Amino acid sequence: MSAAQETTGGEMEPWEQVTPDAARRLLVAAVEAFAERGYHATTTRDIAGRAGMSPAALYIHYKTKEELLHRISRIGHDKALDILRTAARREGTAAERLADAVSSFVRWHAGRRTTARVVQYELDALGPEARAEIVALRRQVDAEVRGIIEDGVAAGEFDVLDVRGTTLAVLSLCIDVARWFTVNGPRTPEEVGALYADLVLRMVGAG
Amino acid sequence: MSAAQETTGGEMEPWEQVTPDAARRLLVAAVEAFAERGYHATTTRDIAGRAGMSPAALYIHYKTKEELLHRISRIGHDKALDILRTAARREGTAAERLADAVSSFVRWHAGRRTTARVVQYELDALGPEARAEIVALRRQVDAEVRGIIEDGVAAGEFDVLDVRGTTLAVLSLCIDVARWFTVNGPRTPEEVGALYADLVLRMVGAG
DNA sequence: GCCGAAGGTGAGCGGTCGCTTAGCGCGCCT
DNA sequence: AGGCGCGCTAAGCGACCGCTCACCTTCGGC
Known part of the structure; x- marks a missing residue:
């Protein structure tokens, strides 16, 4: 708590560096899904769904899962x-x-x-x-x-x-x-x- | 290392309590597979294979994965x-x-x-x-x-x-x-x- | 010596997976 | 105004998943 030893380090969510917007939304959706269920238990359909897109949209921005x-x-x-x-x-x-x-x-x-x-x-x-x-x-x-x-x-x-x-x-x-x-x-x-x-x-x- | 503070605790592999033998072999195979690849990435075929059995044999001893x-x-x-x-x-x-x-x-x-x-x-x-x-x-x-x-x-x-x-x-x-x-x-x-x-x-x- | 239970197999079912393809809508440049 | 390319979708392919089923073998009890 002592203010003297705090380093804020700026922004803690580093996803804004990811462009375009759709690619970032997919990335954030993937982070949430992977964290909840693990990589292998997460489907590409789930990731795309969380980002409000069809399953095929994922492969426009990323080659593979x-x-x-x-x-x-x-x-x-x-x-x-x-x-x-x-x-x-x-x-x-x-x-x-x-x-x-x-x-x-x-x-x-x-x-x-x-x-x-x-x-x-x-x-x-x-x-x-x-x-x-x-x-x-x-x-x-x-x-x-x-x-x-x-x-x-x-x-x-x-x-x-x-x-x-x-x-x-x-x-x-x-x-x-x-x-x-x-x-x-x-x-x-x-x-x-x-x-x-x-x-x-x-x-x-x-x- | 100081011997005075060691508690051996007996056997550290507790699988011998599992019977019959085939059920134990399947369990040990599952532990290895789950530890290597994670639960979701492990297939029942892999577990049965490690135990030297056909995929169907797993379901004689366990209802589900x-x-x-x-x-x-x-x-x-x-x-x-x-x-x-x-x-x-x-x-x-x-x-x-x-x-x-x-x-x-x-x-x-x-x-x-x-x-x-x-x-x-x-x-x-x-x-x-x-x-x-x-x-x-x-x-x-x-x-x-x-x-x-x-x-x-x-x-x-x-x-x-x-x-x-x-x-x-x-x-x-x-x-x-x-x-x-x-x-x-x-x-x-x-x-x-x-x-x-x-x-x-x-x-x-x-x- | 036959019988039933226990333990095992090969084949395969329905479903879902990662990923691909054909085509559509819509801004942008000339 | 018109054509072009980019971002996206609907549909679906082949593979593989967990799990089931019909059948086979082995073996102890009577």
């Missing part, structure tokens, strides 16, 4: 990486930057839960070459968080024995928010972000 | 709950019991990753009544961990502001192991269990 998932995953990972980079590269101590990174990353996973769910849990539905591209982005995500933790250790702020393992745990904690968070639940994304930032600072020995 | 998932989910949740109960009800301080619970729970998610994956991530594929039964088991899982944390707070061992939120985070951290763990990775289930037990003790202010 998998290309839809690929585009969503790519845009979502770009956004996630952007959020972490913004937090990692601001000024402040390693503890402040880590708290900011966790807080904003968690807020995105909670607030944009449908997008995050598709991005984080439907990776296996991608073909080999598309998956490889996304995996490379995930490595950059990992490196960004590991960099903050290494900075904290080097500065004597953190007490961490296993940097790679702790990085994995921190990211894992944030990502799993997309699995359990519900808008009907008792917590706001901001509250979860603040709680998780505190828990992570304890994990690295800066609490 | 969903009943297979239901049975797997039920047995898996029973096992997970059993692991946590064993740790929660042993003798020792709250810190010892929490470390034991996290360590054994994580070891199960890493060591029996295929089972854990189906149990933790295919819940939405169940119908309403089957899902309700499983959700009730999950509430018991949550209560078991929360009980240990409440004990630690009451005994002055832990420093936790938000008990429910911290419980959620602890379980979330453990469960997500099933998403990222690979047998090809650099860590053994025992190593991850020990690391995570340490991180969780830090989270509750007992590190």
